[in-house]
Amino acid sequence: MSTFKAPKGTFDLIPPYSATYLAVRDAISGPLRRSGYGYVETPGFEDVNLFARGVGESTDIVTKEMYTLTTKGGSELALRPEGTASVLRAALEASLHKQGNLPVKLWYSGSYYRYERPQKGRYRHFSQVGAEAIGAEDPALDAELIILADQAYRSLGLRNFRILLNSLGDKECRPVYREVLQGFLRGLDLDEETRRRIEINPLRVLDDKRAEVQKQLVGAPSLADHLCDACKAYHSEVRALLTAAGVAFEDDEKLVRGLDYYTRTTFEFVHDGLGSQSAVGGGGRYDGLSEMIGGPALPSVGWALGVDRTVLALEAEGIELDIPPATSVFAVPLGEEARRVLFGLVTELRKAGVATDFGYGAKSLKSHMKNAHRSGARYALVAGERDLAEGLVQLKDMETGEQEPIALDRVVEELRAKSA
Incomplete structure (x- = not known):
């Protein structure tokens, strides 16, 4: 620390x-x-x-x-x-x-x-x-x-x-009221600093929050009357x-x-x-x-x-604001080739206006998915070597748990539609 x-x-x-x-x-x-x-x-x-x-x-x-x-x-x-x-x-x-x-x-x-x-x-x-x-x-x-x-x-x-x-x-x-108020305040039992304030800005004395001062202000001349x-x-x-x-x-x-x-x-x-x-x-x-x-x-x-x-x-008042998650999509790469391909997709998604984050570091699928959950993302984009060989990525809905394969060249279009 x-x-x-x-x-x-x-x-x-x-x-x-x-x-x-x-x-x-x-x-x-x-x-x-x-x-x-x-x-x-x-x-x-x-x-x-x-x-x-x-x-x-x-x-x-x-x-x-x-x-x-x-x-x-x-x-x-x-x-x-x-x-x-x-x-x-x-x-x-x-x-x-x-x-x-x-x-x-x-x-x-x-x-x-x-x-x-x-x-x-x-x-x-x-x-x-x-x-x-x-x-x-x-x-x-x-x-x-x-x-x-x-x-x-x-x-x-x-x-x-x-x-x-x-x-x-x-x-x-205000000057007329100020004079009347000063006359009233000078007759009160106040500490030295407050007495000094009477001469400089007497209206501020009315704003004094102390109970012993407020008690003495009962009956003070009213500004509304002046x-x-x-x-x-x-x-x-x-x-x-x-x-x-x-x-x-x-x-x-x-x-x-x-x-x-x-x-x-x-x-x-x-x-x-x-x-x-x-x-x-x-x-x-x-x-x-x-x-x-x-x-x-x-x-x-x-x-x-x-x-x-x-x-x-x-x-x-117990009000919790409805703040949308900062991230909509979290990309989870499994292997070096997947890192390269998914990082490119993440850049494209961000350009398309989809809030996207990426699983950095050499972590296991379980660790990456934990980070995806913590991010608040609605969708996880998961890809391994076999998926890429078939030209696919897996799209997982983090709310329902449902997962579906999507063609690589359709990812940006699909997620832009889902995030709209």
Whole structure:
């Protein structure tokens, strides 16, 4: 065994378990690909200031959880802790917003990194699929993204998730609420770090999960009571569009999300089968983020769904995805001539689109057939010297146990028809 292990708080994805992760990524991205979202991929690390400015200096992500490094040239970089700031930076750098046809609709998939206390459902390296719609302020866009995430989860068979929804107001009404909230929070008995947060980003205090803090927040001024008419109308339209689409949601006044850049619509997907780490994904509108990172005003909305958390949600509901075997046909050669002939057939079958594997190494028929069973293949293609002399191979159905001879020149055609 290797003396090296995966770093603490990380994990390797290996077959056959990894196939579930691929299926989940496909299921989440499927509705996006069918709705005008193009794929974007960004580097695993960025200038540290992109996240300090974009995610927010007061967030735990930036103050405690970011992996930072200094390059040999003296540049300060950070492993990306989330996807939105990177995707928006890439869109701005490529001037996608200047090519007309706003919003720019993008989806992405990748690994993200946060230095956290490792526990089930919360690792230091995690995988997300996300979507961003950049450059348009329209309640229909907010609703579209929530509906597409709902569709993705339902396509996986998930049922026991809830969508929490809130509005955080905008640059007109949020400052007024912020002041009222600060006045209320300053009168509470809170620790020093939380008191510091009151001055930097008081809405984050509402998100504090500690029971002793939540007890004191009873009677806190409500953001809904301080929304301006424009924000109320916008939120009402998002809610109406979701309801018309048959997407159930719960209004949650305390939902603020953990990033500083959100405005107006904010939402979270939670699954009650996951214990304390119940959030499986979330997002919202971030109308001021582009300006925060040096771009023009580009109102935008997006979300990220955790692949790891979604897999845990599937396990919690006892859902096993129907993942077809990676191999349809397994070729078993008996003897040198058979190795040469069958290897050629394997190459032809693969070219014809039939997933095929080969019995490597000088093994007995019994050993080869064990490997054929382990591969999950429906058919085994077996040939020895006598078969080849007659221009045949034996085709064995691994489910029924039935075996039939097939002419060598008919193998590709027959198996392509059976695998279709």
